[in-house]
Amino acid sequence: MSESPIQLPETVNELKEIVSRVQALLVSSGDDLVAVPADQRNIENTLLKLQEAQSQAAAMQTQCTFPSMDVYGILRQLDHSSDAGHCYDPITHRLLKHTLRLFERHGAALSEVDQQKLMNYRTEISGLELDFQKALNEDTTDILLSADELEGCTEAWMSGLAKTEKNGRHLYKVTMKTPDILNVSRNASLPETRRRVATTYRQVCTSTNGPILERLIRVRHDAAVLLGYKSHAAYQLDINMAKTVENVEDFLDTILKSISGKLESDKKELLDLKKAEYQKRGWSDQYDGVLYAWDVKYYQEILFKEKYAVDNSLIQEYFELNYVRDQIMGIYAKIFQLRFEQIPGKYWADDVTLFAVYDQKAQNQAGEEGKKNPSAFKIGYFYLDLFPRPGKYAHQCVVPLRPSYVVSGTMEQVLPVGNLSRPTADRPALLKHSEANTFFHEFGHVCHAMSSKARYSLFNFSWSVVPYPTSLAMDFLEVPSIMLENWLWEPTVLKRLGRHYKTGNELPDDLIASLTKTRKVIKGLLFSQQIAVTAIDLKLHTLNPYTRPETIPELWQQMSESLVGVKLESGEGVNPACQLYHIAMGYDAGYYVYSWSEMHAHDLYTRFTDKTTEGNTHSDERTRALDGQLGREYWEKVLVPGATVEPIELLRDFLGREPNTEAFQRFLTEP
Incomplete structure (x- = not known):
């Protein structure tokens, strides 16, 4: 028997049994609340009892609902009572406010007729989203x-x-x-x-996902309007840092204007390379002066090799998966003062591995007692599921399998899902630098998910695939991991990660220097492409889908080519929205979170560059990327609180000042 922290159901009957137990738990908790006499209701015997039941249900990993009107009415009564105003601590008061808000966003304040309408909309939305993802996962x-x-x-x-x-x-x-x-x-x-x-x-799943997406956007709009919002985008942003569609549009407009010059120079640089290659290969008569979508990464690669002496195929030979994995864990262990231990065993696939995570700092502080009982400092587990297989989600992500909350001492378990190139008969799995960067980013989510010391599961790390109620703002959850991507551009870190899979030699200094110089290569063009997808997603969920004159493919092409100036793929059945997982898995009207988060991430990273006085400049020698004291401060001030406080307060606490866009704009515009 392995030490696996959860036993996954192996049959449909086992799955049904779990669902039945959770349903019984939630119904019972609702009945218990209703049974408390009105004059005896307080925070402890209503709100906290409800939260404990929801936490237990979340830990059993399922998604159930229970009659909400009576429970919502009880909690609304508490919200207007003196008990809620001053008798409890700020986090419990925040729990009450967030719980009420979740009830209201799920229709608890609507009439019974409108509640049924909303339930029908939500049921259809869930089915459409699953069908959209299923088509992509199963596409061959x-x-x-x-x-x-x-x-x-x-x-x-x-x-x-x-x-x-x-x-x-x-x-x-x-x-x-x-x-x-x-x-x-x-x-x-x-x-x-x-x-x-x-x-x-760009034709993948268009015949299936095209109609699904058109219907999905309409039903989302209908549900948002029923809840009193102008659009689905307004509904989504209401609980995020950004708050309104207008704020996001202003942000995107500001960034696009600031990088417009860089965008044009980037496109010219790639077109010059294209023209030169066409002349060299005798294709001059075919050169039309147009930069196509399928040109960008190809000529970016040539630019890396010719101008920066970067051969990604050669660099890839220094990033062998298992070695990189171990080194990344070592780096995270150092900066956050943790310990990782692999647990042998077989799980749902032969190449899945399980690790336990310990708080090494707390164990060290416990001295001899810590040595006697190291298991007391275990903070969670995570699985690594890194290779593609039929039917598996085809992107890279982290999926929390169970919430972390102090009330019942449940330890967080997360599943980092990736799809990296498998090893072959003659060489191991080798990562591109971009894949190593993604691995580092996703491992940041692993640590974020396990760091929580919140009393209530509602304040856990979350994103759209989490099957239990949470309240971490979607436009903050990427901030900590995007900030940590900076490590993969630090020479000291690259030296540690890179080891040739055949010779065992370290990644040479000249390759490191060349690689780090490429970080901002055609950044104006690449970021403009990301902004275009962001703007399209926002527009699709802001416009009234019943009166929108363009089809989704038409809107995509018009907006992308207008904002970026790169000619897209065309032809029958081409629809880029049909391959965008995010639009059907919780990032609808939320793709902006990546650029929004990057803005705050670059601001946070200023603490790690040791620019302590005006006039100092960044240098490799001054980096504090491997500073365990500062890293632990980041862990405790940015990761541990979860959603117990507003994200802006976390940023202020770590930065010691108001957040700003200066570091982000420097990153985008400076050479």
Whole structure:
């Protein structure tokens, strides 16, 4: 028997039994609240009893509802009583306010007729979102290409592709999964190959997800209007840091204006490379002076090699997955003063691993007592599920499996899900620097999820896949991990992570220097592309879908090409929105959170660059990236509180001042 902290249900009957137990628990808790005489109701025998039941239900991992009108009425009564105003601490008072807000956002203040309407809308929305994701997860689209058509792609990657024969030709199956798409877009030297793969990808699931998305946006709009909001975007932003659609639009407009010059110079730099290559290969008559979507990553790769002497294929040989994984854990252990221990065992897939996490600082402070009972300092577990397989979610993310809250001492368990290139017969799994960066980012979410010491599960780390009520603002939850991405650009950290999978040599200083210089290469163009997707998502959920004149593909193409100036894929069935997981998994009207979070992340990172006096400049020698004292302060001030206080207060506490956009704007515009 392994030490696995949860036993996953193995049959449908076991799953049904868990659901039944949770339903019984929640119904019983509701009955208990109603049974308390009106003159005896207080915070302890209503709100805290309810929260404890919800926490237990969340720990059993399911999503159930219970009759809400009576419970909501009871809690509203408390909100207007003196008991709620001054008899309890601020966190419990915040719990009451947030609980009421969640009830209201789920329709508790509506009439019974409108509640039923909302329930029908929500049921349909959930089904549509699941269908959208299921189509992408189960998609098996591929394109057959010959070795000649894959000219420029590495033999190492091609050796891992499935092969077939057709009409006497030996062909490779290129899937529409991230590793294959990236390899072709970066390395395939024939523009027609890149165009075909890019266009095929933009046709993935359009026949299924296109109609789903049109309907989904309409039903979301209807539900938001029923709740009293002008649009679904207004409903989503109401509980975030940004608060209003107008605030996000102003933010996007400010950033786009500040990087407009950089955007134009970036596009010119790539077009110059394209023109030079066409001349060199004798294709001058085919050069049309247009930068296409399938050109960007390819010429970015050439730019890395020619101007910065960066060969990503070579750098990849220094980032062997298991070594990088261990080093990343070592870095996090150092900066946050933790300890990670792998727990042997077999789980839902052969390559899934389980780790326990301990608070090393607390154990050290306990002295001899800490050595006698190290298990007392365990703060959680996490699984690593890193490779693609049929039917698995195809993106990278962290999924909390159970909440962390002090009342019952439950330890947080999280599932970092990735889809990295598998090892082949002749070499181990090797990560691109971008994949190592993603791994580091996602591991930041792991630590955030496990750090909580909140008394109530409502204040836990969360995002849309969490199947229990939470209240962490969506436009803050990415901030801590985006801030930590800075570590993957620090020479001291890269030196520690990089070791050649054959020779064991460290990543050379010249490669590190070249790599770090590329961080801002065509940043204006790349960030503009991200802003375009953000603006499209926001527009789709702000406009009235019943009167919007454009279809979703038309709106996408018009806005993207207008904001970025890069020609998109075109043709029958092309619809980029149909491959955007985020739009169907809780980031609807919320894709802005990445750029919004990056703004605050760069501000936070100023503490780690040791710029303590005016006039100082950043240098590698002055970095405090591996400063365990400062890292622990970040853990305790930014991660541990969770949603117990407003995000802006967390930022102020760690920065010691008001947050601002200065560091972010410098990052985007300075060389």
